[in-house]
Amino acid sequence: MISQAVTFLKEELSRYILVNQAEGDSLNLGDVMLGNISALENDQEGKLKNKLVISLVNLEEESTLKNGKPYHKNPLTNGAEYLQPPVYLNLYLLFSATLPDSATNDDYDRALHRLALVIQFFQSKKIFTLNNSPQSPFADPKYDLFNEELRLLPELYTLTFEQINHLWGSLGGKQVPFAMYKVRLVKIQSRITSDAPLIEEIQEKNEELGAPRIDQLTN
Template identity: 35%
Template sequence: MLRQALEAIKTELNTYLLAALANGSTEPVVKLLNIANAEGSNAQAVTDNVIMSLVNIEEETTLKNGSMYRLQSLSTIERINPALFLNFYVLFAINSTNETNYLNALLLISNVLGFFQQKHMLSKENTPTLDPKIEKLVIELYSPNFEQLNHLWAMLGGKYMPSVLYKVRMLMIEDTQPEGSSLITSIEIGSIRL
C-alpha cells in the first residue's frame, strides 16, 4: 500500500507540474527515489527535478483500539487483527548546482506548495490513479524547526537543498486473513445454565 500511495502522489504532482511549467516537455518532473543518493555519482541525473523521498513512517496511535471481531452474519463473527493506520513523511527536494538551477528549484518548490494547498486530500473521487484499496490520504505541511531540519539532512547524508516536508496521514494497512468463529449464545457457570 505504501508504494501505491507514493506513486499516486507522484503521478498527480507530476501532472500538475507539467501543466504549471508549460514548457512543452513530457518528461517526468517528479522522481521517486532515495534523496541520500542525489549527491552521489548520478547527481546530474536528478538535477532540476523534484526528488520525492520517504523519510519516516509512524503509526497513528489514536486509531489503534480497533475491534478484533467483525460480525459476518447473525450467527457468525470473524476474528481479525485490527487495521494498522500509518502516517508517513515525504520530502520534496530539488538538487540545484548553479544560480539558474537554484532559481528553477525555488519555482518548483513554489509549485509543489501550490499543488498541496489546492489538493490536500487525495481520495477515490478526486484521484483516479489512487489504488482502490486506499480510501483517502490527508496531506499536510510539516514544518520542522532548524535543529530538526539539521538532523534530517545529516541523517540523509547530504547538504541542504531547497525542500519541503509533508506528512501524509491515514494510510490503512489491513492484510490479515479472518478466522471464523461463532457467537456465544449461552453461558454455563458450574451446573447452572443461564
C-alpha cells in the same frame, strides 16, 4: 500500500506541475520521481539531479485509531470472523528540488519555483481520494490496490533549524530546496482472517460475596 499511496500522490503532483511549470522549464513527467535523496551526492549518472525527488524519511502509527474491534461479521456465511484491526500510518515525505551539476542562479530559481508548485498543489487540494482524482490510473476499477476508504491528508510539516541540520546530516548530503509533508492516514491491514468461535452456552455462576452471616459463625 505505502508504495501505492506515495505513487498515487506522485502522479497527481506530476500532472499538476507539468501544466503549471514556469515558461522555459523542461521538467518532464518522469522528472517527478520517487527516490532516495541520500544517494544524490554519489549520483554519477545524474538520475536524481535537476529533478523533483520524493523520499520517505519517516513514518509513525496514528495512535488515536489504534484500538479497533477485532471481530467482524462475514456477509457470506453470517458467521463471526477474527481480523486484526488495521494499522493507520502517517508518512513523512520529503520533496527535494535538486540542482544540476554546475548549477547557475537560474537553476536555483527554477528549483524554487518547482518547490512553490508543490506547496501550491497541496494547498489547492487538502484531501486525496479516488473519487476526487478521476485522472489517476488507480481510479480504474481494474486496480485492486485501493478501495473507497483511501483518504490521504497531506499537511506541511515545519522543521526547526536544528531538525533540518539533523535531517540532512543523516541523509549524508548537501541541503537542496525542500519541503516536508506529513501525509495522514495510510491504512495497512492483512487480509488473513480466522473464524471466531460461536457462543453456544452461557453458564451462570453465583457466588456469595462479603462477610459470613451471623448464623454461619455460630454453627
